Amino acid sequence: xDALRAIxxxxxxxxxxxxxxxxxxxxxxxxxxxxxxxGMRRYDTLHLTVIxxxxxxxxxxxxxxxxxxxxxxxxxxxxxxxILVSSKFExxxxxxxxxxxxxxxxxxxxxxxxxxxxxYLWSVIRVLKANPSLLNKLELPQGFVPVSILAxxxxxxxxxxxxxxxxxxxxxxxx
Ligand SMILES: Cc1cc2nc3c(=O)[nH]c(=O)nc-3n(C[C@H](O)[C@H](O)[C@H](O)COP(=O)(O)O)c2cc1C
Numbered sequence: 001x002d003a004l005r006a007i008x009x010x011x012x013x014x015x016x017x018x019x020x021x022x023x024x025x026x027x028x029x030x031x032x033x034x035x036x037x038x039g040m041r042r043y044d045t046l047h048l049t050v051i052x053x054x055x056x057x058x059x060x061x062x063x064x065x066x067x068x069x070x071x072x073x074x075x076x077x078x079x080x081x082x083i084l085v086s087s088k089f090e091x092x093x094x095x096x097x098x099x100x101x102x103x104x105x106x107x108x109x110x111x112x113x114x115x116x117x118x119x120y121l122w123s124v125i126r127v128l129k130a131n132p133s134l135l136n137k138l139e140l141p142q143g144f145v146p147v148s149i150l151a152x153x154x155x156x157x158x159x160x161x162x163x164x165x166x167x168x169x170x171x172x173x174x175x
């Protein structure tokens with residue numbers, strides 16, 4: 001799939017099959033994350049943690065479970081792989097959040113191009129940060145703070161390819 005088509009096709013997958021991603025595909029997605037733009041080239045302020053360990057995924061799911069009648073989904077949508085993106089925070093302007101979003105976005109587009117489903121997860125992070133014993137199991141390097149998660153896996157049905165945007169953001173041109 002070419003880049004434009006992958007961008008138009010990407011959508012949040014909120015139901016994953018149990019099939020795991022193979023290591024070659026995973027490495028390509030991680031490589032695409034590493035190819036993201038990062039302010040002042042501070043790639044050393046970022047860290048990726050790939051989690052495929054079922055027990056750990058189940059524990060995160062259990063701790064972060066916020067299911068209600070209106071929001072009945074499991075927090076990680078049963079994704080077989082998650083990539084946690086963490087950052088050191090050094091700047092007052094919080095550029096770190098923008099860096100993490102660029103890394104996640106590159107990986108989600110790559111995942112789409114490779115036929116995978118993905119979803120950006122933010123709300124689980126607050127729960128992780130509030131649970132020191134779980135945070136400890138993530139083996140983050142000293143000084144790194146979890147910022148966002150990309151959940152990855154195969155959707156039950158392939159995502160239908162699209163060649164136009166599904167959402168609208170108002171835009172104007174000043175000439
Ligand atoms: C910064 C960010 C945080 C998000 N956090 C969550 C989240 O915590 N849980 C969730 O289910 N979806 C989350 N999403 C997915 C959005 O809900 C989704 O992208 C949006 O509804 C548009 O739908 P689409 O991705 O299918 O185009 C997040 C997306 C972004 C960009």
